[in-house]
Amino acid sequence: MRIGVVTSAYHPDVGGVETHARRLCAALVAAGDEVEVLTQHAVGTDETIDGVLVRRFPLTVAASNYRFSRALWHYLSGHAGRYDVLHAHSYHALAALPAALTNSVPLVFTPHYHGTGHSLLRRALHPIYRPVGRRIVARSSRLICVTHAERELLIQHFPEAADRIVVIPNGTDPASLVGRLGVEPAVEPGRSILCVGRLEKYKRVDRVIRAMRHLGDDHRLEVVGAGPARDELEQLARRLGLAGDRVRFHGRLAEEAFAGRMSAAAAAVSASAHEAFGMAVADALAAGLPTVASFIPAHRELAVMAGSGVPLWLVNPDDEVALAEALRVASATPRADLGRHPLPTWSDVVLETREVYASVAPRVRLIQQSGAGATER
Template sequence: MAAAPYGDQRRGARPVRIGVVTGAYHPDVGGVETHARRLCAALVAAGDEVEVLTQHAVGADETIDGVLVRRFPLTVAARNYRFSAALWSYLRGHAGRYDLLHAHSYHALAALPAALTNDTPLVFTPHYHGTGHSRVRRALHPIYRPVGRRIIARSSRLIAVTNAERELLVRHFPEAADRIVVIPNGTDPVRFDIEVADEPGRSILCVGRLERYKRVDRVIRAMTRLSDEHRLDVVGAGPARDELEQLARRLGLGDDRVRFHGRLAEDTFATRMTVAAAAVSASAHEAFGMAVADALAAGLPTVASFIPAHRELAVMAGSGVPLWLVNPDDEVALADALRVASATERIDLGRHPLPTWSDVVLETREVYAGVVPRARLIEQSGAGATER
């Protein structure tokens, strides 16, 4: 049995109180949002007290997966630079109620108040891509770096989700090298015990936020080189949806060839996974590649872009998984890989080698143990006890 992760776990010691700070949270869709939700749910299941501090168009509190989610109203609603003054104010006045803060995403402004408004112990998961994802954001990225350096300097530990991300962080922030640990994301295999009606053709599933850097346009163009029996099912929302739909129409690909499903409820998404013949991700930048990892964990033949995060996933998954790494800018190669993958049988991996979220929580709590002073974790009992 593993040792207790927070030092003294004697009777009378209370659960650890964790404030998770993130720019967006479920039901918003994206890799960071998915990572944060799965991590928080698993931490609560392990016995911790978790509150999510995030921002939204409308402020509200709700409970999701046993996690209290505090949404603070946006002061600036610009898509790429969302900012909530209310979140800053709350952290300035209430950060001390948590034993530690865990902030997510270098690329979102919500991490700033977690770092700059208080002295509560801080863990930072940057989900770092090293660049912006539009011309304007790429231009602003070097200007923002001194601010990012302050967040990194303030962090007791940084968690990278791949060695590739760690190497990129060390290249840009060498002073952080001895504080970075690598904890890969977990996988969340979809249930396959549901009954679904047979669908004609071969479904190729593309999952993720619809941003230009995800390069879904390359996949759509590759569909023109596949026979009519192949269908692309695009799951996710985002600012690039309209132009992607227009591209599909210009290429003569109707709804029978390319379907945009938007966000899907979990059961509906499970149906998409069940009927899929293959999965694809053509993304140009990923810290990890959760959609690829989940597809591989389900034994689904998968085509992915030849980027460092996906190459590392291929090594982690081992030689037995049906994975093809290609350059999405080579339309012929991408189409050929999709054709082969969609004709390959799904495999039963049994206990697959990719980490689970239970693995992630165990390692994350060990990081927390090294950050939080023991004195914060032992609650006095009897006379003189005070409530925080």
């Protein structure tokens, strides 16, 4: 199949949608599909990543809340017919709109839906944006939600889409990143707690920093990620006397450097208030890392998927004492057996996603073969 993946940002930009799109695209290429990513960036470029052609179109509006590229709209208007299927990502970004309105190619939409904005401006714009979102939803032949919790939230706001929604959870890699890159497990003093994600207020990293006051000096927090809340979080760590050895900000890390952080970690944490799935939690569990997560629907669903015996503690991050105690217990718990978790892999995700593609593009017929899939027209 020829698949055009439309997303607001792509690797090396960091975020849940960016990570999802990159892993999905790489797995589709491995299955024999021809994949192009259509995205937007400050500067227009073409490059190949993981066998995927990534077309970056220059931004017309660079505002962080709703970025917009007129060149991306123009390209989709004139060239969408080269793809068998368009797969657009994220309700919360404008890039999905030209995929829906500028052509008649079969459209699959993965909304990564949170149901609200994550800043005062985004929350104010969200009801105004609803009619635009309704157009995208109406145009989509299939919508893919990554949890049943996301599906129920989407149906609350768009009940007309109920019979077109399928649930395909995000994948994990049971062979951990550390193992894939051949990184030797690091030995560092104390207990390292890993917090990974884009630094936005709704991720509630500030709660984790405050909880560190209730842990001994042998515990340290390693924050990996970039975003608009970083300066504020660093100031908080300094005010609490935790900057430096107790709380360290690494920004974005290359894969090998991140693998080193993973190998050194005793536990992982996500205090996020909103997630469609919770990839940071799933990746930590797939690596066998004891994990503390906020008690939100997506994380509760992940706990059920992971099954009993998985080292996962769900807490209310607003209770910093309870959060600290969960982190204390998690960081003292041995890593789990990597081969035993039941979470889906990206190979599982691709098999189900390609079936969705074939259902909306009837001129494409899938051929299943051992190892990788193939396509035939």
